[in-house]
Amino acid sequence: MRAVEQNPPTGRPTAAPVATPLLELLPGVLVKLECNNPGGSHKVRAARHIVQRALDRGEIVPGVTTVIEKTGGNFGFGLAVACRDIGVPVELAVGLGFSPVKRRCLEMFGARLIGIPMLEAGATPREVVEWHLARGKELGRQYHYTDQFNNPASLAAHEFETGPEIAGQLAARDEVTSLTFVSCAGTGACLSGVARALRTAGYDVEVVLVEPAGCDSRNGVFVDHRLEGASVGVAPPMVDWSMVSHAAPVSAEEMAATQREFAARTGYFVGNSSAACLHVAQSLSHRATKTHKILAIIYDHGLWYFKH
Ligand SMILES: Cc1ncc(COP(=O)(O)O)c(C=O)c1O
Known part of the structure; x- marks a missing residue:
């Protein structure tokens, strides 16, 4: 029997960047599995x-x-x-x-x-x-x-790492020329960084901001909600509002229903903010064509959010 490949020589986990998958898990919707990162999310x-x-x-x-x-x-x-x-x-x-x-x-x-x-x-x-x-x-x-x-390095991480990584993966689908990027915002670093990088790479990018129903981050309006990490009670300092075409509200029920359906359909049990983005992405998927795709980030896994 062949020996299982050893860990790196130190035997310690490594934080070195490894590209996360970009998959068309729903028709017309590309999802970037940031939950696969060390530490379990895009925040690493x-x-x-x-x-x-x-x-x-x-x-x-x-x-x-x-x-x-x-x-x-x-x-x-x-x-x-x-x-x-x-x-x-x-x-x-x-x-x-x-x-x-x-x-x-x-x-x-x-x-x-x-x-x-x-x-x-x-x-x-x-x-x-x-x-x-x-x-x-x-x-x-x-x-x-x-x-x-x-900290501007938050934004740089997504502008110079996550975004270019997505652009590199999109290059394999050279018919794609435009994207609707469906994103929520805590700091807004991922939203602005990814959108900027994709524009720099030549894509026509529309950004839709996903918000928990009742929140209006731009105007500092917040209610209690379940999309941990998003709409956190302060206007997201790194959102470049000139890139956001509109906000899309998602209720807790819509988020939870999408989370269940997506798990049953694809085998990925995603976190709450990711499920909210998927809900909006799916509602826009009728606009997807050969050249236009909807893009969503799977920020983290769903298991975190069980209350025990
Ligand atoms: C689960 C989750 N979703 C979304 C976000 C928002 O990410 P950003 O701070 O890049 O806007 C965060 C941030 O912590 C998060 O933890």
Whole structure:
């Protein structure tokens, strides 16, 4: 019997970029399986770029620095993965409303969840980060706050990595000349970065912003919803609104129905924000032709979101 191929020599998982599949899983709808990334989502790309930029600038020094961030989970996994190989500890303020499964797994990935008593007492994740930054010395930490919402490297990750990767995969379908990119937005880095890169690559790209019903991110209107990671309560700072043709609201019921149907049909059980995008993508699929496709990102897997 042939031996199973060994892991890389260190035996450690690697955060090095590996292209994720782009598949036409529904007629006319191309899906980019970002859930296949190390860390389970597209956010590892932003994390890698942010960490690399900070290393290059001497803002992260392995053995000295601790990375700190407020995150709903996926960016935390990305940071844990990106910091692991360089030996930099990661401390995360994760809102208590976020998936408890994600919270437990973040610890398994080596991140330290901070400020839980503060969060239980009503503090926001931002306040937890600010409290720790103000007391870094007392706590024996030299913190670097990655500040994903204001860090241009988030956008660069998708403009110079995810987007060109999709363009390279589309090149195999040389009849495709235009795309409707259906995207939600937390920071907006993925939406703007991918759309820009595809335009640069010569595609005619229309962007549809998917929002939980009742939210209007552009105007700062938010309601409670289940699309974790999207429409997060602040206007997404990296959305280039000039590229967004319109917003498409999705209800929790529509999202859940699409999640079930897509799993039964394709074998992929996708996360909530991804299912919302698929719902809108499917509703637009009648517009797909040989030369025009609908594009959606599968940000992460659905198993995270079971409440136990
Ligand atoms: C599941 C999920 N969907 C969508 C997004 C939005 O991504 P971006 O911050 O690039 O806009 C995030 C961000 O954390 C996420 O975790």
